[in-house]
Amino acid sequence: MKTFSPTRNVFPGQLAFLLLASAMAIPALAQQQQPSSNSASVSSSATPKEGFWGRVNPFARKKWVNNRVDPLKGQLNELDEVNAKNGRDIQDVDGRAQAGIRQAQSTADAASNTASAAGTQAQKANATAQGASGRVDQLNSTVSGLDQYRQANEIEVTFHSGQPTLSVAARKQLDGFAAKLANRQGYVLEIEGHSPQASTAGIQSSGRLAEAVKRYLVTQDQIPVYRLHTVALGNVPAGDSELSQPVKASSVRIRLMENSLAAQAAASPHDAASLTGAERP
Secondary structure (H helix, E strand, O other): OOOOOOOOOOOHHHHHHHHHHHHHHHHHHHHHHHHHHHHHHHHHOOOOOEOOOOOEOHHHHHHHHHHHHHHHHHHHHHHHHHHHHHHHHHHHHHHHHHHHHHHHHHHHHHHHHHHHHHHHHHHHHHHHHHHHHHHHHHHHHHHHOOOOEEEEEEEEEEOOOOOOOOOHHHHHHHHHHHHOOOOOOOEEEEEEEEOOOOHHHHHHHHHHHHHHHHHHHHHOOOOOHHHEEEEEOOOOOOOOOOOOOOOOOOEEEEEEEEEHHHHHHHHOHHHHHHHHOOOOO
8 A cells, every 4th residue: 555755756846835835824824823812811911912023913902901991980980970979068068058147147137127126215215214204303393383372463342331242443443353364374362351340240241242252253254263262351450460450441352372383384385384284264
């Protein structure tokens, strides 16, 4: 049996051609197998490997970059989320702080307004108290002057034969005296009856004379009754008994007694009216 031998029946030229083809095929085969080996090495190692021709595999470089960049992207995303959360927290804190400031300012303004109102009320109360104090002083002066009277005028009306009949001259005298009392305030009239008769007869006679004068002033001259005060003195001398002469004729003495407040009214009617209420006849 014949065996095949590659070198048998091969010409020297053919052998050289086969050697040359083998030499060219080995590098090509190595170049075809290099990417798979490089891919495996890139997946297992972080450092890219050069190919057969001295160049870095572009696919291996992109994957290596992605392996490096992907963790950074995750960290950046996480950092963005943290920054966003911090921004929201800052806005929330700032909003609450602004709201607190506004509320505090509003409370301070309200307190200031309340204090101002309280100050105004205090000033008004002080003014009222001062006015009340002045009013009390005025009332004290008014009360103390209610029973203070002074004699302002005096007349004496005579009667003939002790009869309680007014003569024409006596009536004119009373009319003239009453005319001066028109619109006058704060006065009273003291009417004293005098008679030369002694004892009870003199008192009764002087009483009738005083009542006759009083009746005429009320009915004819419209003098209020409450301003008239009569007294029957009989033969008692008028005024100071040591200096007065004994009663020799029947007469009625009329004294105009004016209150101290009436004098104020005469000096300043407006002020006196505000102080005393302006007594009306």
